Amino acid sequence: MRTTRGGITLAEESPRRGRSRWVARGVIVALVAVLALGAWVGGRQLLGDFVGPRCQATAADTTVDFDPEQMSNAATITALALRRGLPARAATIALATAIQESKLRNIRYGDRDSVGLFQQRPSQGWGTVEQILDPEYSTNKFYDALVKVDGWQDASITEVAQEVQRSAYPEAYADHEMEGRVLASTLAGHTERSLGCRLDDPQGEADVDMIGRLLENEYRLDASAGERAGTLTVEVPNDQIGWSVAQWSVAKAVDTGITGVTYGDRTWTRSSDSSAYEWQRADPPAPDGQVVLHLN
CATH class of the missing domain: 1.10.530 (Lysozyme)
Known part of the structure; x- marks a missing residue:
């Protein structure tokens, strides 16, 4: 069917063709929405890998x-x-x-x-x-x-x-x-000093009871109050076990609320930035044969 406007003859679009065009547009809009959602979800995951809590060994x-x-x-x-x-x-x-x-x-x-x-x-x-x-x-x-x-x-x-x-x-x-x-x-x-975790600040105080229970169950070791306020100390028999407990403590910080670990002349400090992947020089160092856990 044709119609005339301003002296120009135009073909009229059939109802069926018009509906098909709107369906096609709807499909395109839906596809764009799905792709956008996928990009957003993927972007969040990628962002989390770079700036969210992570651990490296x-x-x-x-x-x-x-x-x-x-x-x-x-x-x-x-x-x-x-x-x-x-x-x-x-x-x-x-x-x-x-x-x-x-x-x-x-x-x-x-x-x-x-x-x-x-x-x-x-x-x-x-x-x-x-x-x-x-x-x-x-x-x-x-x-x-x-x-x-x-x-x-x-x-x-x-x-x-x-x-x-x-x-x-x-x-x-x-x-x-x-x-x-x-x-x-x-x-x-x-x-040694080869495992670090980038973590958010703990929610509340460190769970001292959990720390003691985990050390007993997983190492058969005890934690006691440290000389400095807000610390626990773990007596270790040798350097290998010392570094094992120290790096285990970093890995468990997400569960326990530990904010720092010192062994020998090295210390790990909880942080949400990349500095928490590294062990820094400790001042003061930990006493010989002790892993010091910081709770605040």
Whole structure:
């Protein structure tokens, strides 16, 4: 159909064609909205990686990056290996396994009835859901199974982890071996002043009871009131354990509210900027054989 306006003949748009054009416009608007939302969500994640709370560990010229929740769980896994008298390789295997299974998060879901750091299944005799969701319990159960594997000290991580986990994708454990080694080296104290966490200010006072309970459960060590107000001290038997406890304390600061850690002539100070990735010169240094935890 045609119409004339000002002496110019124009074709009139059919109703069907008009509707199609509006539908097309609506689809374009919806697509733009979805892309914008995706960009916003992705941007927030990227921004969080750069300016949000993060932890870094460095060993053998390799740096790994995790969020504070993940690093706190890594600290538990490593400390319990030390408590049991196991070498750092045991922690490496456990850490690589937990990274693959849960990304070092204590999750309440998984394949079938799998839960927790290692995605252990109540139906397979690992314990109750409540027990498995306790990181200390699930880690000890993992080590109980690990040490029963013949040749676990020398076999590949893929072979050992598969013997423990019975995974459908055993080759995936090897993908995280280097991350496991770096975390085990720093958190076991073999690499000094090499772990730091960028954290927001704590919400309220440090939880002294939690600090004492965790040190007892994960190291069989005690914390006592320090000589300076607002501090706790932890007596350590040697430098390796000293650096393990010191860097464990940094990793646990997100849970406990610790604001600083001093060992030897080095100190870590809680901060939300990149300075918290580094250990600075301590003034004064910690007394010999003591890790000093600052609470305010």
